[in-house]
Amino acid sequence: MDTDSIFVPPEHAQEIIDYFQPLNPYNLDIDLLKPEKEDMWSYGISSKRYALYTYENEEIKFMEGERSFKLHGLGHLTNPFPKAVDDWQAEIWEDILKLHYGIIKPTDIEEKYSSLFAVSRLTVSTSNVLKRFKKINEGQPWSRQIKPFNFCNVGFQVIEDDGKPIKPLAPFSNDPPKIAYEPFIDYNTGEIKQGVEYFKSLNRTILQYADHPEYKYEGNIGQMKRRHIHADSVVLIGKEANNIDDQPLDIYQAQVFINKQEIMDKIMQLDVEMGRTVGIAYRGTLKRIQDKIKQTGDINLNARFMRELADKLM
Structure with a gap:
């Protein structure tokens, strides 16, 4: 079931449609619910990753005039063969289904x-991104510089230098896979690098996509049960849409709001041994923190030590 659709046994579809029709809020005599797909196969990888299709004599066909496969997890990618294939997502889904039926192999x-490489398109919409193009822009005439609200291409990190991930960032290209063979900027350092080894290959992306686990339900295949979740704490975060343009770079984490009173209550419950497990090495340090809470009813979460302590207690 999704926010705007639900799967039911076909023989009960019309009965359910008729049952909910009195809830139609419109003055027009239109169907509140309507049957969508019949006599089609459904292949589901996980929530929001599925395709509807027909399969006969090893031939896979999607619905005509309508995209009957989901792009969740693929929609952020650019066309890997821009001059050869128009509906490249359909081709990838067809290959995933051929893999399922044994028509082709992982090899x-x-x-x-x-x-080919997994590449996304990003808008230069923040100063953080624009600054990274400083070296490439140096010495270039204004007409050839990367400017605010231009597009750029982003590769996906697969290796690290000195323990730090390399995040390829390159000027926009109408042939995105080519950026893997040209100089690019490491978003983290601003350094110019080059090499295909820094880019995630598309075959790896596709095989990982096809093997994506289902987190909302228990089980691996067939009919699964909804997963039961027991919350042991609550953390308030900012909206998912915050800094959405920069999310392909993974440079902004979700904003976290700390419940200061909850942290102080947990500190007051600590004994010496428990304190050592969260980084308070000395009895005297723990006593000073607890005494301050008793006296002032407050703690300074801007202090680095207290911030790290709060993170461990959350």
Whole structure:
């Protein structure tokens, strides 16, 4: 079930449609619910990753005039073969289904997509992103510089230098896979680097996509049960849409709001041994913190030590 759709046994579809029709809020005589798909196969990887299709004589067909496969987890990618394939997502989904039916093997996926790379398009909408193009812009005439609200391309990190992830950032190209063979900027350092080894291959992306686990339900295949969740704490965060333009770079984490009173209550419950497990090495340090809470009813979460302590107690 989704926010705007639900799967039911076909023989009960019309009965359910008729049952809910009196809830129609419109003056027009239109169906509140309507049957959508019949006589089609459904292949589901996980929530929001599924396709509806027909399958006969090893031939896979999607619905005509309507996209009957979901792009969740693929929609952020640019067309890996811009001059050869128009509906490239359909081709990837067809290969995933061929893999399922044994028509092709994982090695065929690797052979077809290993020379292509997972690349996204990003708008230069913040000063943080624009600053990274400083070295590339140096010495270039204004017309050739990367400017605010231009597009750029982003690769996906696969290796690290000195323990730090390399995040490829490059000027926009109408042929995105080519950026893997040209100089790019490491978003974290601003350094110019080059090499295909820094880019995630598309075959790896596709195979991981096809093997994506289902987090909302228990089980691996077939009919699954909804997963039961028991919350042991609550953390308030900012909206998911905050800084959404920068999310492909993974440079902004969700904003977290700390419940100061809850942290102080947990500190007051600590004994010496428990304090050591969260980084308070000395009895005297714990006593001073607890005494201050008793006297002032407050703690300074801007102090680095207290911030780290709060993170461990959350």
